[in-house]
Amino acid sequence: MGRDYYQLLGINRNATSDEIRKGYRKMALKYHPDKNTHPEAEEYFKEIGAAFEVLSDKDKRAIYDRFGEEGLKVNSETYAPPPPSDLLPLICAIGGTVLFAFVGIKTFEYFTKKKDKKDCTDNSS
Known part of the structure; x- marks a missing residue:
C-alpha cells in the first residue's frame, strides 16, 4: 500500500x-531540500508534491479516495481521453447543409437570371 497523501x-x-x-505549502517549506539537510528530505519533498498534484485535482482525488494510490497507477496506464463531443457531426451536417443551400441558390440564380441584350450581341464583325 502506498503512502497516505492526506497524512503527508x-x-x-x-x-x-x-x-x-x-x-x-507548510510541508513543502518544512521539507524543501534547500532548507532541510536530512538525507531523505528531497525524497519526502517529491512525495509531498505528488500528493498535492493528486489531491488538488478533483478527478484524481476521487480516484485516490476510492482506490488508493494503486488506482491512480492503473488509471494512468489505461486512461483514454473522453470521447469527442457529439456536436462535431452536428456542426458538420449544419455547415454542409448551409454550404449546399448557398451553392444551390447561386446556381439557380445563375441559370435563371435574364441576360442583358448587350451580353448576347456578337461584336466580332
Whole structure:
C-alpha cells in the first residue's frame, strides 16, 4: 500500500482545496531540500508534491479516495481521453447543409437570371 497523501500534507480527508494548498505549502517549506539537510528530505519533498498534484485535482482525488494510490497507477496506464463531443457531426451536417443551400441558390440564380441584350450581341464583325 502506498503512502497516505492526506497524512503527508497533514490534512483531513474532507479538506477543502484551500486547506490542501495550505497543507502543501507548510510541508513543502518544512521539507524543501534547500532548507532541510536530512538525507531523505528531497525524497519526502517529491512525495509531498505528488500528493498535492493528486489531491488538488478533483478527478484524481476521487480516484485516490476510492482506490488508493494503486488506482491512480492503473488509471494512468489505461486512461483514454473522453470521447469527442457529439456536436462535431452536428456542426458538420449544419455547415454542409448551409454550404449546399448557398451553392444551390447561386446556381439557380445563375441559370435563371435574364441576360442583358448587350451580353448576347456578337461584336466580332
